[in-house]
Amino acid sequence: MTIQSLGVGSGLALDDLVSQLLDAERAPKEERLNAKEEKIEAEISALGQIKSKLSDFKDTLDEMRRDSDINGREPTITHPNEDSEIFTAEAANSALRGSYEIAVSQLASGSRFETADADFAASTDKVLTDAAGDATMTFKIDSTGDSFTITVRQNMSLAELREEINNHSDNFGVNANIIDTGTAAGGAKLVFSSTVTGAGNDLKIVNDGNRAELDKLTTTDSAETATYLTAIKSASNAKATIDGIAVESDTNNFENTIQNVSFEATKESPFDVDGITRLTSTLEIGYDKEGLDKKIRDFVDNYNKIITDIKSLTRYGESELEEDGALAGDSLLRGISGALAGVVGSRVDSSSLGSLFALGIELTSDGKLEIGSLDFGLGSGEERLSDAIDDNFDEIAKLFTDENQGIATRLYEITKEYTSFSGLISLRERSAKDDRDQLNDDRERFELRMSNYEQILRDKYLNLDQTVAKLNQTGSALLAALG
Numbered sequence: 001m002t003i004q005s006l007g008v009g010s011g012l013a014l015d016d017l018v019s020q021l022l023d024a025e026r027a028p029k030e031e032r033l034n035a036k037e038e039k040i041e042a043e044i045s046a047l048g049q050i051k052s053k054l055s056d057f058k059d060t061l062d063e064m065r066r067d068s069d070i071n072g073r074e075p076t077i078t079h080p081n082e083d084s085e086i087f088t089a090e091a092a093n094s095a096l097r098g099s100y101e102i103a104v105s106q107l108a109s110g111s112r113f114e115t116a117d118a119d120f121a122a123s124t125d126k127v128l129t130d131a132a133g134d135a136t137m138t139f140k141i142d143s144t145g146d147s148f149t150i151t152v153r154q155n156m157s158l159a160e161l162r163e164e165i166n167n168h169s170d171n172f173g174v175n176a177n178i179i180d181t182g183t184a185a186g187g188a189k190l191v192f193s194s195t196v197t198g199a200g201n202d203l204k205i206v207n208d209g210n211r212a213e214l215d216k217l218t219t220t221d222s223a224e225t226a227t228y229l230t231a232i233k234s235a236s237n238a239k240a241t242i243d244g245i246a247v248e249s250d251t252n253n254f255e256n257t258i259q260n261v262s263f264e265a266t267k268e269s270p271f272d273v274d275g276i277t278r279l280t281s282t283l284e285i286g287y288d289k290e291g292l293d294k295k296i297r298d299f300v301d302n303y304n305k306i307i308t309d310i311k312s313l314t315r316y317g318e319s320e321l322e323e324d325g326a327l328a329g330d331s332l333l334r335g336i337s338g339a340l341a342g343v344v345g346s347r348v349d350s351s352s353l354g355s356l357f358a359l360g361i362e363l364t365s366d367g368k369l370e371i372g373s374l375d376f377g378l379g380s381g382e383e384r385l386s387d388a389i390d391d392n393f394d395e396i397a398k399l400f401t402d403e404n405q406g407i408a409t410r411l412y413e414i415t416k417e418y419t420s421f422s423g424l425i426s427l428r429e430r431s432a433k434d435d436r437d438q439l440n441d442d443r444e445r446f447e448l449r450m451s452n453y454e455q456i457l458r459d460k461y462l463n464l465d466q467t468v469a470k471l472n473q474t475g476s477a478l479l480a481a482l483g
Contacts, residue, residue: 014461022454029446037439042326044432046313050333051418051425053309057302058415064295064400064408069093071397072288075261080270080279087263091285095260098285101243103269103278108197108238108252110173113205113229118187119216123159123178125188127152128213135214138206139165139174141196146172152214158190161217165192172196174203190217194235198250201235238265241278261285287393296385296396297371299408300361303344304368310337311366332428339414341367348405351398353388356407359396360384 063069073091080086086104128135134154140147148170152161158178165176173195180188194203207218207228215221219229237248247257255262261283269278310333315325327333345363347355356362360381362372372381379387388396400408418425 014464018454018457018461021457022450025453026450033439033443033446037436040432040436040439044429044436046326047425047429047432050306050309050313050336051429053306054336054415054419054425057306058412058419060298060302061408061412061415064299065406065412067093067397067401070292070295070400070408071394072291073097073285074288074291075263076284076286078282078284080281084267084270086267086269086281087265089261089263089283091262092260095258095285097287098258100258100283100285101280102240102263102283103280104238104240104265105268105278106236106239107265107268108250109233109236110194110197111202111231111235112191112193112233113203113219114179114189114191114232115216115229117181117185117189120158120188120190121184122188123162123180124157127156127158127161127217128154128211130213132211135211136208137214137218138208139171139192140204140206141172141194141201142204143198143201144172144196146196148172148174149208158188162190196235197237197252198235199237199248201250202231203235205229240265241280258283258285287389289389289393292389292393292396293385296359296361300369300371303340306340307337307366307368310334332424336414336418337367340411343407343410343414344369346405346407346410348399348402348407350402350405351395353392353395353399356399358384358392359388359399 072093073095075089075091077087077089087102131154135152136149137152138147138149148168150161150164150168152164156164162176162178165171165174175193175195177191177193178188179191192203192205194201196203204220204224205218206224207214207221210221215226215228217229220226221228237250238252238254239246239248240254241247242258247254249255249257252265253262254265257263263283269281271277272279313325313327314330314333316328317324341363344356344361353359356369360371360379360383361369362381364370370381371385374380375383378384398406400406403409417423420426
């Protein structure tokens with residue numbers, strides 16, 4: 001007879017027996033594999049967490065290790081009237097400290113043209129009235145090379161010409177508008193204005209085909225020798241005085257007029273009571289104290305985040321109920337913590353401040369940094385930090401940026417050593433991922449062994465099942481014969 005399932009022939013629970021034997025064989029080995037996998041995944045996750053925090057800290061240090069980033073300049077402006085802003089200013093970190101008296105006498109402007117009185121009675125007047133077909137006009141600024149050409153169609157009205165100019169895709173800043181004077185003598189005037197500022201940057205409107213009817217709308221002929229419309233207002237420079245010295249700019253932005261400082265004029269300075277002299281605004285270029293204070297506090301916070309994570313990941317549980325950290329007792333992370341602490345606690349001989357302590361920054365008993373509250377005869381941490389920023393700005397920069405001993409310089413190299421592709425954390429990550437791959441191979445081999453073991457058990461108990469089934473048949477036959 002053919003037995004389709006274990007135990008069918010014998011009536012014994014052989015399928016259950018095989019399952020129990022398989023479970024007994026599988027459980028301890030699978031438990032070890034799962035525990036190993038959990039440990040590897042926790043290690044990979046923990047290493048990634050620390051690497052990410054160190055990378056963020058490295059970005060902060062990359063800014064702080066450069067004098068140009070930590071030693072920033074901050075412009076402060078005092079205007080004659082606090083409600084009226086004459087100009088704004090920016091200063092590069094390389095700008096020299098100083099104070100300047102600035103008065104703006106003229107804002108930069110573009111050129112302006114308008115058609116003559118009574119050339120057009122209304123905005124609906126036709127620009128071309130003869131039958132010679134379409135014509136073209138070119139708007140250009142010779143000094144900048146900007147230009148665009150429009151087509152003046154037969155029977156186009158003055159209003160339509162205005163829209164054609166304003167909506168042209170290559171328009172570089174020409175605005176056309178119509179002003180109706182309300183009188184027959186004035187009529188409707190087409191006004192052209194250009195946003196291109198600076199002396200010598202007047203708009204030029206060329207009558208390309210020398211159509212006589214366009215002479216009243218253009219500034220010159222195709223050869224650019226004739227003169228038709230003349231500027232009502234020519235393009236002009238912005239003008240100002242700096243400590244009494246006259247300066248000009250072709251835009252309202254005075255860039256590097258004061259070395260490494262730019263200021264943008266927004267309004268003319270008011271006159272003094274004599275109606276002649278312009279009142280000055282005071283521009284002071286000083287240190288960016290608020291910016292530096294923030295950088296220092298961010299440095300402390302980012303450092304502490306790393307130390308907190310390292311302590312959490314390397315801790316041992318204080319009781320059976322508290323689990324160990326993912327990397328409990330790990331020497332790599334302890335090495336990172338020790339290396340960072342060694343730098344923040346060291347001296348920098350090139351700075352008169354000597355160490356972070358002079359900035360009010362102290363190492364706590366748990367390895368973190370804090371701006372201390374205790375007074376050691378030198379003031380509290382907050383007082384020391386404030387005094388250093390007020391009186392020793394350049395020395396703070398040396399403390400962090402010295403190329404050999406600077407705190408930020410050395411910490412940057414440490415974080416780079418650990419986080420780079422060939423760094424210690426990356427090498428450890430790759431090793432852990434190799435272990436994970438090996439574990440996956442071990443699982444496949446284990447499953448293959450279990451499959452073979454199951455087949456061996458089934459073959460073994462199939463024989464038993466068949467034997468018992470035959471014995472049962474024989475016994476049944478004997479009983480039938482005896483009966």
